[in-house]
Amino acid sequence: MKSALTARELKVLELIANGYTHDEIAEQLVVSRGAVNGASQRAVMRLGALTTPHAVYLATQAGILPGRPKRRTGPPRQPLTARQAEVLTAAADGASLTIVARRINSTREQVSARLAEAYLRLGVTHLPRGQRRTAAVNTARKRGLIPTADKERAA
Template identity: 70%
Template structure:
């Protein structure tokens, strides 16, 4: 049976973030080390664990008892906020209008609207939902986080 290698505090932090699904860019931003610093820490921990890649490192760390299963892990840092364009498109699409209508409102193509919404769904963590529920969940999440303006109150 293999013994668990001693990982540095930084390597453990990077491993935890990788296990939570964060990209190297997000890890670098969170740790204030940049993407190269995040990749370097990840590379060192993969060598110590004897892993072929990042998912394999997470698997080996779970087997070695370095990481616990998903339910016991604390959540990672919040995902990157929406870009200005993603927030603008999500705000314009918040009323549930078809993509073509949103595209006309913003003076862009339907494909650009679809692409910005998809990117926003990924950043907001709603891609696991069925397609028909993603936009509403993204709007609700973005409003709750203050990334897009709140819904306008209708006059009674």
């Protein structure tokens, strides 16, 4: 361990260890996302870590962070952005990326990126590639993040 952490770096590292996103940490600490990113990177550097998870591990091993962190329960406060929800809704019927892009006046690459972000936020990235979209749509519908199939047909 190279040197001690500042109070801000320690708090950011602790919140990261507990499963908060950088945006959620910024909101909680009333700072910018850039300030959170900077504090995170400085903590990594000060601890001589390779990555942020490695910094959390080293801080825990050194006794700087308490034992095993408690994970937050439930979904994040804002699990999908409006654009991610729009793309997931348009892709819910299993259409190709090109067709979804045409539907929402976007590009194939942007649709692919938004779907990947949605998969990550909905926690379906561990599934095989062919099952992710269906699982994401089902999860988002259960949480009320996108309209159900009945509402889509009625609209």
